[in-house]
Amino acid sequence: MAAQSRRFKDCGAVVTGGATGIGGAIAERLAADGASVLIADINSEGAAERAARIQDAGGVAAACTTNVGELDQVQAMIQAAVDRWGRLDIIVNNAYPAQEAMTGGAEEVPPDVYDRAMAVLVKASYLSAKFGVPHLRQAGGGSIVNISSIHGLLVAPGALVYETGKAALIAATRQMAVEYGRDGIRVNAIAPGHIVTEGIQANLWDRNPSGLQFFESQYPVGRCGRPEDIAAAVAFLCSEDASFITGHTLVVDGGHSLQIQENFGVAQARFMRDHPDTQLPY
Numbered sequence: 001m002a003a004q005s006r007r008f009k010d011c012g013a014v015v016t017g018g019a020t021g022i023g024g025a026i027a028e029r030l031a032a033d034g035a036s037v038l039i040a041d042i043n044s045e046g047a048a049e050r051a052a053r054i055q056d057a058g059g060v061a062a063a064c065t066t067n068v069g070e071l072d073q074v075q076a077m078i079q080a081a082v083d084r085w086g087r088l089d090i091i092v093n094n095a096y097p098a099q100e101a102m103t104g105g106a107e108e109v110p111p112d113v114y115d116r117a118m119a120v121l122v123k124a125s126y127l128s129a130k131f132g133v134p135h136l137r138q139a140g141g142g143s144i145v146n147i148s149s150i151h152g153l154l155v156a157p158g159a160l161v162y163e164t165g166k167a168a169l170i171a172a173t174r175q176m177a178v179e180y181g182r183d184g185i186r187v188n189a190i191a192p193g194h195i196v197t198e199g200i201q202a203n204l205w206d207r208n209p210s211g212l213q214f215f216e217s218q219y220p221v222g223r224c225g226r227p228e229d230i231a232a233a234v235a236f237l238c239s240e241d242a243s244f245i246t247g248h249t250l251v252v253d254g255g256h257s258l259q260i261q262e263n264f265g266v267a268q269a270r271f272m273r274d275h276p277d278t279q280l281p282y
């Protein structure tokens with residue numbers, strides 16, 4: 001764990017989907033900054049491993065098996081955090097149903113898949129606020145951070161559920177910010193660009209380095225994101241340095257989404273002309 005300030009000392013936090021990927025890095029960062037972190041994930045083993053890793057590094061963390069798509073489980077998750085840490089100051093809604101979020105347009109997506117995915121992508125943030133806000137208020141205020149995506153601001157064909165869900169999360173962020181501001185509760189979202197998690201690296205890029213190179217070429221900063229980039233943004237938004245920021249969606253994408261005009265398409269075409277052996281990821 002990198003040495004950080006202890007700015008979240010005595011704070012209790014919950015990070016959903018904290019077993020792996022971006023959520024794992026968020027949990028580690030908040031713990032490094034002094035928070036006690038409950039890692040809530042449907043992946044029990046991964047959550048326990050992440051908690052152990054944080055403890056080994058000197059942090060305070062525990063795992064909680066949770067399906068954030070289920071009301072009673074979100075309620076139990078919030079209660080578990082309060083029981084363990086004695087207070088709740090930070091909620092990060094990050095869990096992501098990878099299997100169900102990218103399944104086509106309206107004609108292709110089965111209604112049950114739509115409902116299950118939306119429960120995780122959108123409804124979970126409502127449930128965590130429903131049960132969590134009274135505890136944040138009791139703690140004298142706090143922070144909710146919703147992990148959206150640049151897909152919540154832009155669109156991609158064939159991904160109705162993900163695009164709709166991530167946009168709805170931004171709307172919910174703005175709405176809750178207005179509702180809870182006077183309680184000292186700030187609600188913000190983050191819109192990451194492409195973040196190379198351990199899962200994406202293993203499942204996509206290890207066997208297709210040229211595809212990663214193509215992705216990296218699309219980023220003005222010359223690289224894709226790392227989970228730690230998003231974790232740093234979460235820590236900032238939860239900190240006193242961001243005390244006048246609420247209802248905001250912070251784009252953390254290395255400048256990627258700034259480029260949407262014809263020149264971008266030309267640059268992509270030029271890359272393919274110059275690298276004809278590039279394998280596209282999908």
Ligand SMILES: NC(=O)c1ccc[n+]([C@@H]2O[C@H](COP(=O)([O-])OP(=O)(O)OC[C@H]3O[C@@H](n4cnc5c(N)ncnc54)[C@H](O)[C@@H]3O)[C@@H](O)[C@H]2O)c1
Pocket residue numbers: 016017018019020021022023040041042043046066067068069093094095096097098120147148149150191192193194195196197199200
């Ligand atoms: N990786 C990217 O490029 C990227 C880009 C933009 C936004 N995001 C967002 O960041 C967040 C994390 O993405 P990631 O790439 O780290 O994903 P990931 O698949 O690596 O991790 C997601 C975690 O959520 C957990 N999860 C899935 N369903 C759950 C449920 N019902 N209840 C509780 N936990 C559940 C998984 O077990 C896993 O640990 C997501 O909200 C995603 O939409 C990711």
